[in-house]
Amino acid sequence: MRTLQAGYFPATPPEWFYAVMTLHGLGMVGVWFVAGLAAMSFLLTKYVRPSLTVSWIALGMTAVGVLLLVAATLVGKLGVGWYFLYPLPFFSEGTWPDWATAALFIALGVLGVAWTLWSGDVLRAIAGRYRLREALGWHYLSGRSDPEVPPIIIIATVSCIGVLAGLVAAVVILLLIGWEVLGGGAANDALLIKNLTFYFGHMLVNITMYFGVALVYEIMPAYTGRPWKTNTLVVLSWNTVLALVMFAYLHHLYMDFAQPRWLQVLGQLSSYLVSVPAAVVTIFSTLVLTYRSQTRWSLAPTLLYLGVMGWAIGGVAAMIDSTISVNQLFHNTLWVPAHFHTYYLMGVVLMTLGAVYHLAVTLTAEVENLKRSRIMAAHLVVGGYGLMLSFYLAGADSVPRRFAAYPAELTSGPMLAGISLVFILVLFGGLGLYLWDTGRLCARALRA
Numbered sequence: 001m002r003t004l005q006a007g008y009f010p011a012t013p014p015e016w017f018y019a020v021m022t023l024h025g026l027g028m029v030g031v032w033f034v035a036g037l038a039a040m041s042f043l044l045t046k047y048v049r050p051s052l053t054v055s056w057i058a059l060g061m062t063a064v065g066v067l068l069l070v071a072a073t074l075v076g077k078l079g080v081g082w083y084f085l086y087p088l089p090f091f092s093e094g095t096w097p098d099w100a101t102a103a104l105f106i107a108l109g110v111l112g113v114a115w116t117l118w119s120g121d122v123l124r125a126i127a128g129r130y131r132l133r134e135a136l137g138w139h140y141l142s143g144r145s146d147p148e149v150p151p152i153i154i155i156a157t158v159s160c161i162g163v164l165a166g167l168v169a170a171v172v173i174l175l176l177i178g179w180e181v182l183g184g185g186a187a188n189d190a191l192l193i194k195n196l197t198f199y200f201g202h203m204l205v206n207i208t209m210y211f212g213v214a215l216v217y218e219i220m221p222a223y224t225g226r227p228w229k230t231n232t233l234v235v236l237s238w239n240t241v242l243a244l245v246m247f248a249y250l251h252h253l254y255m256d257f258a259q260p261r262w263l264q265v266l267g268q269l270s271s272y273l274v275s276v277p278a279a280v281v282t283i284f285s286t287l288v289l290t291y292r293s294q295t296r297w298s299l300a301p302t303l304l305y306l307g308v309m310g311w312a313i314g315g316v317a318a319m320i321d322s323t324i325s326v327n328q329l330f331h332n333t334l335w336v337p338a339h340f341h342t343y344y345l346m347g348v349v350l351m352t353l354g355a356v357y358h359l360a361v362t363l364t365a366e367v368e369n370l371k372r373s374r375i376m377a378a379h380l381v382v383g384g385y386g387l388m389l390s391f392y393l394a395g396a397d398s399v400p401r402r403f404a405a406y407p408a409e410l411t412s413g414p415m416l417a418g419i420s421l422v423f424i425l426v427l428f429g430g431l432g433l434y435l436w437d438t439g440r441l442c443a444r445a446l447r448a
């Protein structure tokens with residue numbers, strides 16, 4: 001996508017860009033959601049017992065959903081973007097066939113059912129040991145710490161309740177659109193569908209980050225030698241997140257002037273407030289956990305630490321954009337991919353890679369080659385932040401997002417896209433080394 005935006009291969013039809021962008025967006029959001037929930041479920045087995053059967057069903061259904069999405073985008077050239085704006089999927093003007101639109105909705109249905117089952121099962125497993133008020137840590141607020149509840153249980157409970165709430169919105173969307181298309185009902189209200197779509201998308205993305213943070217809470221103490229226990233602050237912050245994360249999505253609709261004004265104000269307030277408890281408490285605790293500790297900075301703690309910092313940097317960029325007066329300038333510019341790539345790629349992805357490396361090293365008891373690990377981490381940081389900077393600078397210069405090729409006036413668009421290619425190669429170098437090293441360890445662990 002950056003190659004085309006840089007102006008190379010101008011003969012490529014733009015529909016290819018939009019089809020690839022749709023697959024990339026849906027694929028990435030899905031992959032890191034699934035990876036985060038899988039890693040968190042695995043770590044949860046220390047305390048509770050999620051069902052292996054449900055995990056396998058979720059994995060199988062996810063594979064079916066992915067195949068449908070690949071077919072819809074790469075074969076059908078469906079190019080609606082990862083959050084499709086209704087009624088765009090039904091107005092292809094011949095660019096993609098009807099079956100591709102059907103495949104998109106069937107895929108979303110299959111994935112929605114799979115992930116509902118999976119998150120519901122995690123909640124069931126937690127309920128097998130803790131009552132809901134205990135799993136949310138409410139007894140800490142009245143000064144009791146019995147039963148002791150590890151932070152990963154509280155974060156998993158908050159996150160899985162959030163997932164279920166988001167997926168309910170997805171079901172409502174599918175029912176409304178299904179009724180219109182198959183049942184011959186009247187056309188749906190586009191603003192209602194947009195609210196539901198962003199509610200679902202925003203929840204899914206936010207919760208994925210919380211999965212990543214749960215991994216940090218559980219694994220980081222093994223390296224710093226300091227325990228990370230639940231206390232009143234942790235309970236208060238994650239319960240506040242549960243209450244506020246439902247409303248932050250409203251910042252995606254600032255430019256929808258038919259939206260009631262009080263909802264816009266609520267969007268700005270909750271966007272500001274939701275970031276304080278989870279992010280500030282986690283970032284501050286990570287610093288306290290590592291400051292003057294005897295941490296041996298091998299790859300796993302380095303990636304977990306960098307992930308928390310990426311979350312912080314992307315979070316600040318997100319808060320800037322969720323300010324209504326700024327959003328009037330930054331809406332749908334490359335600032336948007338800039339901020340979400342920062343807390344995704346440099347946040348949750350690094351956290352998840354760190355967690356997987358931790359498991360691979362633990363299972364094989366391999367002595368880590370620290371020099372190789374540092375080279376890997378340096379590539380990820382330099383390549384990743386170079387790519388991020390190309391997005392931020394373009395966004396600040398009003399280059400719009402989701403453009404296959406930029407008009408001649410936007411000279412900084414192709415220039416920054418071209419420079420970013422160098423950083424993407426550096427990033428891929430680090431990722432390639434990581435995949436080779438971790439793959440080798442995982443293969444050995446599986447054989448054993």
Ligand code: HEM
Binds near residue numbers: 341
């Ligand atoms: C090597 C790493 C990556 C590169 C080079 C990359 C590149 C891009 C580019 C060029 C776009 C289109 C920007 C625009 O003009 O609007 C994009 C969109 C997007 N990317 Fe990435 N990306 C990377 C990693 C990720 C990761 C790890 C995620 C995690 C979720 C992600 C999620 C998304 C999403 C959700 C979109 C929006 C798609 C849409 O607008 O429908 N990307 N990415």
